[in-house]
Amino acid sequence: MKIGTNAYLLLSAVLFTIGVVGVLVRRNAIVVFMCVELMLNAVNLSFVAFARRNGTLDGQVLAFFVMVVAAAEVVVGLGILVAIFRKRSSASVDDVNLLRG
Amino acid sequence: MIAVAATTAAERAELLTFIPLAVLSVVTAIGMVTSRNAVYSALLLVVNFFCLAGFYVLLQAQFLAAVQVIVYAGAIMVLFLFVLMLLGIGNDEVMSETIPGQRVIAGVLGVLLLAAVVVAVLEGGLSGGAGDLTAVNQGGNTQAVGRLLFTRYVFAFEATGILLVVAAVGALVLGKRRP
Numbered sequence: 106m107k108i109g110t111n112a113y114l115l116l117s118a119v120l121f122t123i124g125v126v127g128v129l130v131r132r133n134a135i136v137v138f139m140c141v142e143l144m145l146n147a148v149n150l151s152f153v154a155f156a157r158r159n160g161t162l163d164g165q166v167l168a169f170f171v172m173v174v175a176a177a178e179v180v181v182g183l184g185i186l187v188a189i190f191r192k193r194s195s196a197s198v199d200d201v202n203l204l205r206g
Numbered sequence: 207m208i209a210v211a212a213t214t215a216a217e218r219a220e221l222l223t224f225i226p227l228a229v230l231s232v233v234t235a236i237g238m239v240t241s242r243n244a245v246y247s248a249l250l251l252v253v254n255f256f257c258l259a260g261f262y263v264l265l266q267a268q269f270l271a272a273v274q275v276i277v278y279a280g281a282i283m284v285l286f287l288f289v290l291m292l293l294g295i296g297n298d299e300v301m302s303e304t305i306p307g308q309r310v311i312a313g314v315l316g317v318l319l320l321a322a323v324v325v326a327v328l329e330g331g332l333s334g335g336a337g338d339l340t341a342v343n344q345g346g347n348t349q350a351v352g353r354l355l356f357t358r359y360v361f362a363f364e365a366t367g368i369l370l371v372v373a374a375v376g377a378l379v380l381g382k383r384r385p
Contacts, residue, residue: 112228114327115324116261118324119320120232122317123236123316126312129308129312130239135290135293136239139238140238140239142278143254146258146278149270153261153265153267154265156267157266157338159337160339162354163358165267168270169270169351172278173370174369176282177370179286180373180377181373181377183285183286183289183377184376184380185380187289188380191383
C-alpha cells in the first residue's frame with residue numbers, strides 16, 4: 106500500500122500551523138515574510154497531493170500559479186520593506202503601526 | 207494508517223523517503239520560526255524548500271519539483287538574503303511582547319488550528335488509494351502540465367503574466383529614490 110493522501114495532508118497542516126505561529130510571534134518583517142512563504146508551500150503540498158489522488162494534473166497547475174503569485178508578492182513586499190527601512194531604519198513590524206508615514 | 211505495512215519494494219522506498227523528509231521539513235520549519243538570526247531562518251527555509259521538492263517527486267510532480275528548486279530555493283531565497291544583507295543583519299529583534307502573553311496566545315491558537323485541520327482531514331473520509339498519475343504523465347509530466355497550462359488555463363496564464371509585469375513595475379517604483 107502506498108502512503109495515503111492523508112499523510113501528506115497532515116504534514117501540510119503541520120507546516121501551515123508552524124507558519125501561522127511564526128507570523129503571530131515574530132517581529133522582524135523579513136522573517137514574517139518567510140513564514141508566509143512557508144504557509145504557501147504547505148498549501149502547495151496539499152494541492153499536489155490532491156492532484157495525485159484525483160489522477161489529474163489540475164492541482165499541479167494550480168500549485169504552479171501559487172508559485173507565480175508568491176514570487177510577485179515577495180517582490181512587492183520586499184520593495185515595500187526596503188522603502189520603509191530607508192525611512193525608519195527598522196525592520197520591525199511594530200514600528201509601522203500607523204497608516205501615515 | 208500512515209505507517210501502513212509496505213508491500214512492494216517501490217512502496218517501501220516511498221515510505222522510507224517520506225518519513226525522513228517529513229521529519230526534516232518539520233524540524234527546519236520549527237528552526238526557522240525559533241531562530242534569532244534571520245540569516246539562519248533563511249537558510250533553514252531553503253532546506254525546507256528542498257524537502258518539499260522531494261515530496262513533489264514522490265507525488266509524481268517532477269516539473270513542479272524542478273520549479274520549486276529553481277524559483278523558490280533559487281530566486282526567491284536569493285532575494286530574501288539580498289534584502290537581509292542590504293538592510294543589515296543585526297539580530298536586534300526586540301524580544302519583549304507587544305501584547306501581554308502574545309506568544310502563549312499564539313501557541314494556543316496554533317494548536318487549536320492544527321487540531322481543527324487534523325480532525326477535518328481524518329474525518330474527511332479520504333480512505334482508500336493514494337491515486338496514481340502514471341497514465342496522465344505518459345510522455346512526460348512537463349509536457350502534460352504544459353498542455354493543460356496552454357489550453358484549459360490559458361487565461362489564468364496570461365493573467366499571471368500581467369501580474370508579474372505589474373509587480374516588477376511596482377517594485378521599481380517602490381525602490382526608486384525620490385529626490
